Amino acid sequence: MNILHMKKVYKSLRYGWLLAVFAIISFSSVQAQVATEGAEFWFAFSPHTGATSLRVMVVSDSAANVEITMPANTGFTTINQAVPAGRATYIDIPVANITTGSAAGNTENMGFRLTSDRNINVTLLNAQTGGTPSSLDGTILFPHNSTQDWTQSIVGNFSDYIVNTSDQNSSIVVVATTDATDVILTPSGGTATTVTLTRGQTHTITGTNSLDGYRVQACKPIMVFAGGQTATEGCTATNLMVNQMMPFETWGTRFFTVPGAGGAFNYSVKIVGSTDGTTISVDSVQTTTVGKGQSVLLNGLTQPVCIETSSPVQISQFFRGNTCNGSTPVVGGPAMVVLKHVQQGVDSIAFPIDTVAATTNITNRFVTIITPDGSQNALRLNGQTIPAASFTQYTVCTDYVHATIDLATFIPSGAFSKVTVSGAQNALVYAQGYGTDKSYIYSGGYNVTKVPISASGNPNPSCTGSAIALTATGPNNIATYTWTLPDGSTQTGTNITYTVRSTADSSYSLLATNDAGCDSTISFTIPVDTIILNVDTDQVVCDSITLDAGIGFTSYAWSTGATTQTITVSQAGNYTFTVTRGACTASATINVTSGEKPEVSISVSPTQPTSSARGLERQAFICVENGETLTLTGDTTGTAQLVTWSNGATTNQITVDSAGTYIATIQFTPGCIVIDSIVVQDVCEAKFFVPTAFSPNGDGVNDNLQIFGEGFFNLDFRVFNRWGEVIYISRSKDDGGWDGTAHGVESPNGTYVWRAIFEDVKNPGTLIKRWGRINIVR
Secondary structure, three states: OOHHHHOEEEEEEEOOOOOOOOOOEEEEOOOOEOOOOEEEEEEOOOOOOOOOEEEEEEEOOOOEEEEEEOOOOOOOOOEEEEEOOOOOEEEEEOOOOOOOOEOOOEEEOOOEEEEEEEEEEEEEEEEEOOOOOOEEEEEEOOOOOOOOOHHHOOOOOOEEEEOOOOOEEEEEEEEEOOOOEEEEEEOOOOOOEEEEEOOOOEEEEEEEEOOOOOEEEEOOOEEEEEEEEEEOOOOOEEEEEEEEOOOHHHOEEEEEOOOOOOOOOOEEEEEEEOOOOEEEEEOOEEEEEEOEOOEEEEEEEOOOOEEEEEEEEEEEEEEOOOOOOOOOOOOOOOEEEEOOEHHHOEOOEEEEEOOOHHHHOOOEEEEEEEEEOOOHHHOEEOOEEOOHHHOEEOOOOOOEEEEEEEHHHOOOOOOOEEEEEEOOOOEEEEEEEEOOOOEEEEEEEOOOEOOOOEEEEEOOOEEOOOEEEEEEEOOOOEEEEEEEOOOOOEEEOOEEEEEOOOOOOOEEEEEEEEOOOEEEEEEEEOOEEOOOOOOOOEEEEOOOEEEEOOOOOOEEEEOOOOOOOEEEEOOOEEEEEEEEEOOEEEEEEEEEEEOOOOOOOOEEEOOOOOOOOOOOOOEEEEOHHHOOOEEEEOOOOOOOOEEEEOOOOOOOEEEEOOOEEEEEEEEEEOEEEEEEEEEEEEOOOOEEEOOOEEOOOOOOOOOOEOOEEEOEEEEEEEEEOOOOOEEEEEOOOOOOOEOOEEOOEEOOOEEEEEEEEEEEOOEEEEEEEEEEEEEEOO
């Protein structure tokens, strides 16, 4: 089958718009942490000469029920097993169900599916106990839930592995989890071939020598196991070595190693690269480089080290044979584990340990914990405190410490047991064991952070008429990124630009295609903003006017230098402003011209008899007791835009039935406003009263002659002395009154005559005369 014809879209991940305050927002396939706990696992047992025990070990935090099937092998009898909460449970698989292999690869029905009604941890053991030497190894399984979105599994939308194996008698086993799975197999530096597997089938490749750098790809989820049976590296020894491989996008850049337990301090690591020119540093000293898909061996390591790389890599650690691993007395054998990088650490984990020596010929068991310095004090192993002296700081990368702990004091002898690590902070945990001629090592558990396929747009929200920069990122096995843009066009590349046409231009999709032709699509929305200014650009000013750029913008800039939403101006001219919201800006100019206020005042209906009387032009009179009302009109020209009254009314005319001062604000334009008022008095008839005496002695009481009353105007009030001489004249009752002096001299005590002439406000034109006497008493 032509690889180019394998291009298939198996999943489209849609992401709605997430409103945020950031200038850039990213849309991606799910970047979830997936622990080694799960409810569905797929696996197979690697080729193992003389294997006598194929064991599945299960632990659970609560009682669980487990079922094991072989979906492609109808002759396999389903296994059902209850798993208690407090201890590990083992399930032995008939040895006949082990894969075989060849250089060309064998396709068999040897894949297993394990399901559980609770989340569990699962570890495989593959042992041969009757030979000399005997052999075994184990690997933890990571879960895969085929009923969920593939991105929720460690495998992801598509599967991409580059493997490390042993030096001789090496093997790779591929397990298909879905039907019609096309698997691309590419030897390092060789030519790709394709095999098609159904659900539960396996394809096993074996090699006389190393299969390092072999690439295994599929557009559907597959599981890959790799290892072998012989290690050389200057010390040829045999033992089964196997580990489940990690997908390409889960690799990391910082790792820690620890030598084997029991004094087996000689070890090596193999590093496979994801990017050409990747630099490798051991304890901060650059040692070598590695290319994409290439494998490099670092041999002869004897101390715990940290390994740091410039791009993500996968590292496998190999223990050496018992004749050259440095142990005294001689113990152990070759073993293999895929190291976890620091982003895969756990805070708590439970995993199984097989403590039945008769089954595995393992006599000593250990747990290795690598953890950030300072976090070790809270660690618990099966609920017990780990002595602080157990931990040793790394020599160069001093932010981490390590300990290898003998489980003899923690695990009851002769039982399959559950090991728990709790109170950790991003710890890397491994299980180790050895006998006289064999070893095993496997991870106790880990979290997985995948490099997602993601897309981002800047700015976000975008703006009509502006360019948006789109950026794609993902694991470095992506060959092409193809964008489908709102106008229906497409562009390719990790960085492109698109000019937004309208508010409808909000929907985008990104198609990521890896170098095996597998596709993954992200669809997302970037909202589009646009600014529509609602401003009257022609305005008139008489006194002053407030110009308003509008509400809802993040910044304002006026040609006057003001940075506020509104400005008040009194001069004619052009006033320009610019507003900003997000990525959008808009400007407008307001032309302000000079205007004259109309001559307008409040009119009263019915017309007041005193409307032309001097001093009473802005007064009106009603008799409230008699139910009289007045109609007041604010704008008599009929050209005002708005009339607002002091009583809250907004009509041009109002009817009043009570006394008070009524103010009208008459707006012809926002910059031409007339304010007028009228006083309405409650008067039913004219009332006039003058006291008969007052005492102008300066004591502050009744010192002046006051005139009282209402409803009169045009007053002429005079006081005469006994000789008929006028000594006081008043035109208003509100002028303060007579202080009892004449020509600046105190008038003597006695009687004085007063005369008043006035008009009635209700009946002007008729003069009313009044006479009376007033006594000064000091």
